[in-house]
Amino acid sequence: MESKAAEIAAEQQHFDLARKHRERIRAELGEAPDAAANPGAGRWLANFRRNRRDNLAAPEQQVAVGRADLDDDERYYIGRETILDDQRQVLVVNWQSDLGRRYFEASPDDPQGLSLKRTFTVEANRIVDFADLVFAQLVEAIEALDGPDGALLAELNRGRTGAMQDIVATIQAAQYRLMRFPLEHLLVIEGGPGTGKTAVALHRVSWLLYNHRDTLRPRDVLIVGPHPAFTRYIRGVLPSLGDEGVEQVDIDQLGPPVQRGRQEDAPVRRLKGEARMARLLARALEARIGAPEPAERMLFDGRFITLTGAEVAAAVAAARESGGPYAVRRQRLRAALAQLVRDRGGPAEAERLPPVENLLERLWPLQSAAAFLRNLLGSRRRLLAAAEGEMSEQEAALLYRRGADRLSEQVWSAADGPLLDEVDDLLNGTAGRYRHIVVDEVQDLSPMQLRAIARRSSTGSMTIVGDLAQSTGAWARDRWEEVTEHLPQTHQVVVAGLRYGYRVPRQVYELAAKLLPLAAPGVEPATIVRDGPADPGIHVVEAGERAGRVAQIARDHLEAQRFVGIVCPAACRAELEFALAANDLPWGRADQGELDRALNLVSPQEAKGLEFDAVVVVEPEAIVAEDPRGHRLLFVALTRTIRYLDVVASGDALPLEAPQPVPGRIPRQRTVVEPDPDPTVELSVLDRLAEDLTAMIAGGSPPAMWDEVLQRTAALLDERSGRERPKGRHHRA
C-alpha cells in the first residue's frame, strides 16, 4: 500500500493540474476575441465572459474539497466549480451537481454508490492531509455522517472576521439534504443557535440556482434578513459561491424609501404589526374616493358640458368595483369620464384636458403612500371611520399622531414601513417578481412584515429560517403556524430541523441551555459537537465597576487578536460607550450596519444571527428585563460565541426568575416633562435619553461636579438652539 505521503503527493499533482487549467480558463475568458456578429451581442459576450471570470475561485483557493470513488472504480474530485482540461476531460465536478450530492450525502447507512469518500484538509491549494471513509469497512460505525467529522471540527475552530464564509468544504449530509430540498415548497428550516440554518439557506440558493438554471436566475431570488448588520455579515457568501446578482436586503428596506427613526411605544408597535391593519388601510383608502355634485359642469373651448351626478356616480361605482390597484381603477374612471364628455359632443382628446383631470382629482385623488398614511394617521376622524368593526376606539386612538407640517419632514417608525408598503400595494400593486424568497430570523416578524414579503413572491416557493427559542419582541412566537399563515398558501409547508450545534462550544451551551426550560420549554436543545478552549468567565462586580471591567476583558481579547462582540442592553449602553471611549477602544456599531472592526457593540436584538470569537455579555438581568421574553433574548446573547464567553454582572449572572427591576437603573420620572410639540419625539424616548445622560454623567465625574456638568450642558444646548438665557447663569470655560 502506498504511504500517505506518497498519496498526498499524487493528489497534489491532480490539484496542481486542476489549478493550471482553472488559470488557463481564466486567461481565455480574459482574452477571447469578440466573435459576435453585432455590437449588442459583443457587449453581451464580453459581460458574460467577465462574469464567468469573476466567478471563478481566486487563484490561491483550493480546487477541490474532496474525492468520491464510485463502486465502478470511477473517481471524481468535488469542488466549488467544474474544471475541464483542454481536452474537455473533467478534473473537478462542482458541489451542486448530482455527484456533489452523492459525495455529501453518502453515509454508512446509504453510501450512494460510493466505495470511498475522501475529505481533504488544504491550505491555499496545498494538501495538508486527507481522511477516508471506506464504506465497505464501516459496518460498525453507523453513527451516520450527520454528526461532525475531523475536517469540520478543524474548520469550526477557525477564527471569525465579521463576514460569513461558505461551508462547501465541510457540508454535512443533513445540511445537504435541506439545500437540495425540492423548490416547490414553503420550507421552514429550524434549529438551535449555530446549527447552520443561515449557512444552509444560502447554500440552498446556490444549489437551486445551479440546478434550476433554465428557470431560476439570480434576479429571481430575494434574501431578507433582520437588520443591516446581518445583511452585511452574510452578503459575501453567495458571491464566494459564484452566484452574483441575488438581491439581499434587510426587512426595513422593503417598501417606499422614507426617513426612519421615529420611536414608538410597544402597544403601538404591536398594533401596527397586526394583519387587521391591512383591512383598516384598505377601507381608509376606499373612503378617499368621493361623490359627485348633482351636476358636474365643465368648460371646453368656451362651451359648457354638463354631466349629471347620477351618471358620474355610476362611472365611479363601476371603477370602484372593477378590481385592481387604486391607480389602475383611477385610470378607468378617467377613461369613462372622457367618454361621457365625448358623448356630449366634447373634444376627442378629453382624457388629457384639465376639466376632466380636475373632476377626476376631486373624485379620486392621486396620492403617494406616504402622503396618504400621514393624512390617515393624523386624522382621528378618518382613523375611527376606517377602524369600524375592526378595532376599538381606544385602539384606533393609539394609531393617531400629528403629522409633520411637510411630508418631506415626516419621520417614520420601523412599524410604519410595512404599512407604507401595504398602501403602496393598494395604490399601485406590487409586481410579485421573485420565484424564490429566503427569509432569515423569520420568527420575530409581524404579520404586516410577512405580508410585505409574501406579496413579492410570484410562486409561493420560499425558504424561511428561524428558531422559536430565539423568538422575542412584540411578535415572539411559539408555533410556526403563526408565521406561515401570513405567507403564500400555494405550496406545502415542510418544517425541517437541524440538530447539531456547530458554533457554540459545549461549556458555553451548557450554561445557556439552563435558560431553555424557562425560555422555550417545547424546544429541543441542540447537540453540541465540540469543546471550547475555556469555561465561561463569570464576573460579578459592583454596578459602578461594570463598564470598566467589560472594557478590560474586551482589551484582553483584542490583544489576543480575537474578533470581539459585546452584547449590551440599552440600560448599560451609555456607560459602556463612555468606558470604551475612555479606554481608547474604538468599536463598530451594529445599529449602523457596522461589523467590520475587531471590537463590536451590539444590542441583544441585533445579536441575532451574528457570531464572534469572543463575546462579552453585559448585565443579564437588564437583558432579561428588556423584553417580555427576556430569557430568550439572553439565550441569544449567550450563544453568539464560537470560542470565549464572559458575563459581567452586578446582578444575577444567569437569572432564572421572572424579570426583576434592572440593578442600578434610574427610576423613570414622567411628571416633569411636558409633551413635546414635535410629534416625532415620544416621552419614553426622552426618558431613555435622560437615563443615558445620567449614566454618562454619573460614570464620568464625581457627584460634587454633577451640577457643574449640568450647567455646562445647558449652556451648550442654548448655544446650539440659538436660545437666549439670562446672562451670567451659565458659562463655559
Ligand SMILES: Nc1ncnc2c1ncn2[C@@H]1O[C@H](COP(=O)(O)OP(=O)(O)OP(=O)(O)O)[C@@H](O)[C@H]1O
Ligand atoms: N457544515 C459546516 N461546515 C463548517 N462550518 C459550518 C457548517 N455548518 C455550520 N457551520 C458554521 O457554524 C456557524 C453557525 O452557522 P449559522 O450562522 O448558519 O447558524 P444558525 O443556525 O443560523 O445560527 P443562529 O440561530 O444563531 O442564527 C457558522 O460559522 C457556520 O459557518
